[in-house]
Amino acid sequence: MDGKSSDLVIIGAGHGGVELTAALRQHDFAGSITLISDEPDIPYQRPPLSKDYIKRAANTPALVLKPENFYAEHGIDLRLGVSATSIDRAERTVALSDGSAVTYGHLVFATGARNRTLAIPGLDHPDTLELRTLADANRVVRALERVKRVVVIGGGFIGLEAASLLRAMGVTVDVVEMVPRLMQRAVSPTIAAWFLDHHKAEGSTVHLSRTVKSIERDGGVRVSLSEGEIIEADAVLQAAGIVPNVELAAECGLDVDNGIVVDSLLQTADPHVSAIGDCAAYPSVHRGQMARLESVQNAVDQARAVASRLTGQPKPYADLPWFWSIQGSARLQIAGLARPGLTEVVRKGADDTRFSVFLFDGDELICVESVNSPADHMAARRLIGSDIKLTSAQAADATFSLKSLISA
Numbered sequence: 001m002d003g004k005s006s007d008l009v010i011i012g013a014g015h016g017g018v019e020l021t022a023a024l025r026q027h028d029f030a031g032s033i034t035l036i037s038d039e040p041d042i043p044y045q046r047p048p049l050s051k052d053y054i055k056r057a058a059n060t061p062a063l064v065l066k067p068e069n070f071y072a073e074h075g076i077d078l079r080l081g082v083s084a085t086s087i088d089r090a091e092r093t094v095a096l097s098d099g100s101a102v103t104y105g106h107l108v109f110a111t112g113a114r115n116r117t118l119a120i121p122g123l124d125h126p127d128t129l130e131l132r133t134l135a136d137a138n139r140v141v142r143a144l145e146r147v148k149r150v151v152v153i154g155g156g157f158i159g160l161e162a163a164s165l166l167r168a169m170g171v172t173v174d175v176v177e178m179v180p181r182l183m184q185r186a187v188s189p190t191i192a193a194w195f196l197d198h199h200k201a202e203g204s205t206v207h208l209s210r211t212v213k214s215i216e217r218d219g220g221v222r223v224s225l226s227e228g229e230i231i232e233a234d235a236v237l238q239a240a241g242i243v244p245n246v247e248l249a250a251e252c253g254l255d256v257d258n259g260i261v262v263d264s265l266l267q268t269a270d271p272h273v274s275a276i277g278d279c280a281a282y283p284s285v286h287r288g289q290m291a292r293l294e295s296v297q298n299a300v301d302q303a304r305a306v307a308s309r310l311t312g313q314p315k316p317y318a319d320l321p322w323f324w325s326i327q328g329s330a331r332l333q334i335a336g337l338a339r340p341g342l343t344e345v346v347r348k349g350a351d352d353t354r355f356s357v358f359l360f361d362g363d364e365l366i367c368v369e370s371v372n373s374p375a376d377h378m379a380a381r382r383l384i385g386s387d388i389k390l391t392s393a394q395a396a397d398a399t400f401s402l403k404s405l406i407s408a
């Protein structure tokens with residue numbers, strides 16, 4: 001095997017991997033960095049893929065995470081279109097799909113996740129649309145030249161963002177969700193109910209508590225649901241969640257449990273190996289247990305934490321999780337991590353399209369979900385986990401200034 005050596009090897013050039021390279025150079029890390037990406041494109045942002053990228057007819061340059069010359073200028077050996085295929089931890093070597101190998105001083109998994117594929121007859125077909133990569137989004141753009149009716153499988157963030165986008169482009173949309181609530185894993189019942197109305201108002205048909213039984217193709221697609229409904233459409237978009245890319249880590253003997261297991265410093269049991277972002281399961285102080293999050297903030301802040309550690313400033317990772325989703329005219333922002341059993345307090349805005357749900361555990365504020373209320377969201381990011389006490393009565397009182405509480 002052709003070999004080279006690198007002080008740091010990062011597998012995966014998504015939000016986490018690229019941020020890690022930038023943060024290391026900002027911390028004056030002088031070592032060599034190799035960044036391996038199995039995708040062919042200059043590393044790009046994923047959130048726009050299910051938002052305005054498709055509508056504005058595919059503008060790739062606007063998506064890049066860093067300008068193309070960033071990598072050479074910062075001495076980063078970016079290897080595009082090459083995957084890491086195996087790791088020998090004793091030899092500290094990563095084997096690559098082009099037959100070469102690279103030896104590392106430290107290795108970081110930033111391998112992200114891939115779309116979950118459901119075992120539905122007819123779904124495993126080249127015409128099934130997805131949204132995870134730039135290539136997926138470009139396939140959707142091309143499909144929209146002929147497709148006028150789409151069945152979206154999955155009522156999570158990406159499926160719903162896509163539903164809004166497609167409706168805005170005049171496409172007929174059916175969303176099929178297995179459980180009785182939209183975004184069930186991630187948001188409170190109040191937010192889920194509001195978004196159900198929102199998507200209906202946009203013109204999507206939402207089928208809750210339904211699974212797709214089969215998909216038949218004969219020119220168009222015929223989608224059969226579990227309760228007997230048949231939907232005639234032109235295409236199916238699969239958005240049924242993701243699974244972390246952990247196989248490579250498991251194969252080289254690292255601990256994997258719904259993600260590559262790391263400690264509070266984001267290091268695996270092997271001191272020469274770390275993991276960040278969608279692929280990493282870490283001890284969350286905000287959840288009080290292991291968590292694996294799927295967000296840009298998580299990938300970026302974990303990358304910064306690892307960069308600090310690798311340049312001599314280790315600090316347990318404790319950043320507050322936050323997230324956003326844009327579904328048509330509704331911008332949802334979440335600060336903190338919700339869990340079942342929290343008490344909901346609604347703070348109303350100027351009209352029905354603006355409000356926040358404050359989620360308390362006793363008198364402790366745990367999470368805030370805001371719809372078209374960025375000021376509430378920004379205040380929540382300062383309040384959660386801080387010493388400042390917000391009572392549920394203050395949260396519910398729209399005339400009470402959250403800002404004044406923070407700046408007091």
Ligand SMILES: Cc1cc2nc3c(=O)[nH]c(=O)nc-3n(C[C@H](O)[C@H](O)[C@H](O)COP(=O)(O)OP(=O)(O)OC[C@H]3O[C@@H](n4cnc5c(N)ncnc54)[C@H](O)[C@@H]3O)c2cc1C
Binds near residue numbers: 012014046050133
């Ligand atoms: C359509 C879409 C919309 C989203 N919208 C939002 C949003 O609005 N807000 C938000 O906070 N988050 C959003 N997310 C989630 C967010 O993009 C992810 O949480 C984030 O990209 C995670 O970053 P990461 O670096 O962990 O992984 P990724 O960005 O997924 O990058 C991982 C990279 O590693 C590569 N890789 C995997 N295995 C190998 C290997 N063996 N060799 C080489 N390369 C490998 C993958 O191909 C990929 O390129 C969205 C995601 C998608 C797909």
